[in-house]
Amino acid sequence: MSAGRERMEAELYEEGGPGRAVYELAMNPITHLLIGWELGSALTASPRERAAIAWASVAADADGFGLLVDLGNRVLGRPETAWYGTFHHVLFHGLFGAVLAAGVAAVVCRRRVLAAAGAFLAVHLHLLCDLAGSRGPSPGDVWPIHYLAPFSERLTVSWAGQWPLNGWPNVVLTVVLIGVVFVQAARDGVSLVSLFSPRADAAFVAAVRKRL
Numbered sequence: 111m112s113a114g115r116e117r118m119e120a121e122l123y124e125e126g127g128p129g130r131a132v133y134e135l136a137m138n139p140i141t142h143l144l145i146g147w148e149l150g151s152a153l154t155a156s157p158r159e160r161a162a163i164a165w166a167s168v169a170a171d172a173d174g175f176g177l178l179v180d181l182g183n184r185v186l187g188r189p190e191t192a193w194y195g196t197f198h199h200v201l202f203h204g205l206f207g208a209v210l211a212a213g214v215a216a217v218v219c220r221r222r223v224l225a226a227a228g229a230f231l232a233v234h235l236h237l238l239c240d241l242a243g244s245r246g247p248s249p250g251d252v253w254p255i256h257y258l259a260p261f262s263e264r265l266t267v268s269w270a271g272q273w274p275l276n277g278w279p280n281v282v283l284t285v286v287l288i289g290v291v292f293v294q295a296a297r298d299g300v301s302l303v304s305l306f307s308p309r310a311d312a313a314f315v316a317a318v319r320k321r322l
Contacts, residue, residue: 138275142168142239144287146232147302151294153228159219161305166211166229170236173201203240204257208233243280245272296322 146167150160176193183191202210211233212226219225237255244253254268273279295301295318304311 138240138244139168139171141280141284141287142171142236143305144284144291144302145235145239147305148287148290149232149235150228151298154221154224156219156221157300157304159215159221159225159228162215162219162225163228163232164302164305166215167232167236169211169214169229170202170207170233171198173203173207174198199240199253200256200259203237203255204259206258206260208237241267241269241272243273243275243277245274245277247274292318292322295319 143164146164147160149167150163153163154160174194174197176191176195176197179193180191183189201207208230212230215225215229216222237257240253241255245251246253252268252270252272254266256263257265257267259266291302295315299315301311301314301318303314
């Protein structure tokens with residue numbers, strides 16, 4: 111690789127850069143949603159409660175909204191911004207995000223305590239996964255968890271052993287969870303697809319049962 115290309119990739123994937131954002135979004139939300147779905151399935155048979163817990167598991171990544179702004183400015187040739195690096199892993203990746211997700215789950219579900227507790231736990235599983243395996247392409251590109259942000263910098267946690275987002279542990283976990291989704295579809299007659307469309311889920315379950 112040429113020195114010029116190395117510099118270009120370093121700038122693209124630097125902390126807060128759009129390339130770093132795309133790198134992270136490539137797999138992270140899928141794995142988080144799979145984890146949230148399995149957690150919800152373990153805690154309740156209610157479709158609404160299960161969905162609330164599953165969506166809570168990816169809600170923290172809503173603070174990555176700055177990606178659209180940063181990429182848009184770069185594509186349009188406008189002055190570059192760093193909204194993604196400023197807000198992602200800051201606004202909702204902590205206690206505030208967990209409480210917010212729990213509150214929303216309590217509002218939309220009948221069994222408020224169960225839904226809120228499940229959503230609160232789902233966000234913390236999201237944080238744990240990010241702490242363990244959300245490193246960027248370079249060894250120094252470690253993402254910390256600012257647990258009390260955006261109100262305080264105290265309780266900022268990082269782990270030097272954090273593995274890359276596309277590292278084999280994340281790949282294995284994702285593949286295993288997808289396998290579990292197929293097994294559950296055949297056994298229980300419902301799958302993660304129901305979060306998007308009950309009709310599509312029925313078709314998916316029928317196809318899986320035909321083959322398993």
